[in-house]
Amino acid sequence: MSGGKEFGSAGIAVVGAGLVGLGWAIVFARAGLPVRVHDGDAGRLAEVPERLLASLTDLLEAGLIEERPEAVAARVTTVADLGQAVAGVDYVQESVFERTDVKRELYERLESCLGADAIVGSSSSGIPSSAFTAGLSIAPRCLIAHPVNPPYLAPVVELVPAEWTEPGALEAVHGLMSRVGQHPIRVAREIEGFVLNRLQGALLREAWALYEEGYCSLEDIDATVSKGLGLRWSFMGPFETIDLNAPGGVRDYAERLGGLYLAIARERTDPQPWSEALIARVEAERRESLPRDGLRQRTAWRDRRLMALAAHKRRAEGEA
Template sequence: MKSTIDFNMPVAIVGAGLVGAGWAIAFARAGLSVRIFDNDPRISEQAIPWAVEQLNAMKAHGLLEQSPEEVAASLTRVTSLAEAVAGAAYVQESVLERVDVKRRLMEDIDRVADGNVMVGSSSSGIPASAFASDLGISPRVLIAHPVNPPYLVPVVELVPSSQTSEETVTFVDKLMAGIGQSVVHVRKEIEGFVLNRLQAALLREAWALHREGIASCEDIDKTVRDGLGWRWSFMGPFETIDLNALGGVADYANRLGPLYYSIAQSRIADGPWDAQWIAQVEKDRRQHLSMQDLAKRRDWRDERLMEFAAQRRSAAGR
């Protein structure tokens, strides 16, 4: 299959919630024309006004070279899937995290899109083979899983299925790198991919520590926020341990490997998060943040991410 896709062609966002609207900002900021569609018109109507708010905040933090108005002018709301994908080079799917919903959408895209469009799914853990196999479009579909919000946190995992073509992987790699994302290639399909499997391991232990009365939610958060997170904000786990032993990673692994194995073995049968356990964690968290303040705290988080992104950009330019 020879590609005839022009990178100057528009991209489409299908699913305009927080993740989809965030992707719209990431593409528009890079100068691409973006069409936004959602089956729920109330959601799609909110996407561009919300994006403008974020663009203004980004400009205030020095994260936007253009004016917010210039970037926002690249965003267009459309009212049908056919209109969204017509002539598009790429579709970023960000619909509900359910196999049946994603499968129906892939079948719909297969019917209305031309034979060149590439599709990336924002799926957080469902592999593409579970919802995008055995269609005409299957060679042009892969996972492009971001961290939310993708316009502030740059990593994106690219996960092909067994039916995804190499050309698709190459194209989406270039597209994502071209809009400023940090591309991770996941070489084999696995539930949760890399990011959420790493996050799952930390969350599993965090919940278990809370259940056993070893530490509160706040103290567990402090351990990451004021401890591990400081290094993890600019280096990963392998580099961290490589620098934490005089003899490097092998020295660290030989000395502390048995401890980590023992810890892992202690959690083999800890079970799922049941309703009672979830209620206990919810009660603990609400002591530090009320439900009424969740939205404000999300805005606070995004402000901190903007500040951090500005600092990272400044440091990279030195």
């Protein structure tokens, strides 16, 4: 869709300079592409260079980039005007606030300033693009490109077309994501929450219920994943996991444990929202373990651990 040139070579615009938007800027700049970052909040936009350089320095120390952080950062420019930010680019990665009205207002503005062949991917975590692009002339060039946060450390990105998304737009974004080091996942049609958050939601639903019913502390529930299930899930998905967990493979596993999982599923036939009382209990227990003023520091710790894991997986996959 870019006149014979490799899609993305004309540049990338990232709209929204929060955690996800900054992460996307790193993904594209790390791959050698020029990136313009726009945000309606001037203060947030002004923080981009410092935040960008700090993350790139961490990546260099982890062995995940070879260029100097300053060289990668030089590919990223901040642009206060939306029209100037998207002018002439091939691709726009929208990463604004997760609310339908906010996204709709932005896409109506994009309709008047987007290039004729430019494609827009939304970082929406669960709202399908049809909810905020219906009736717009640019709608056939819009789709979901939902990452894991931060996208420069967790490569999966879900590509979800609306019913009117042009197949060529989906193919172009799939190719771009593959070239910049992401792992694109095709979701055949729209579904609320897409795939990643529906899988995560199933685990969260059970975790909240087990805590509410008094079976486990938050710490022990977290440990069950971080020191158990998550160790395998860091390099295998659920189907490969169960395929290797029974002598005869996945059918053997299904025959042995299918009844147990059916019984568990039948226990949860009346889902309820997380009550304010339950949220307050969880919040109190979490803040006892991690005071609110420690959240940013712990997030940085998480990212460093992810960097170490990403570096290990890169080495392991290279040796396989």
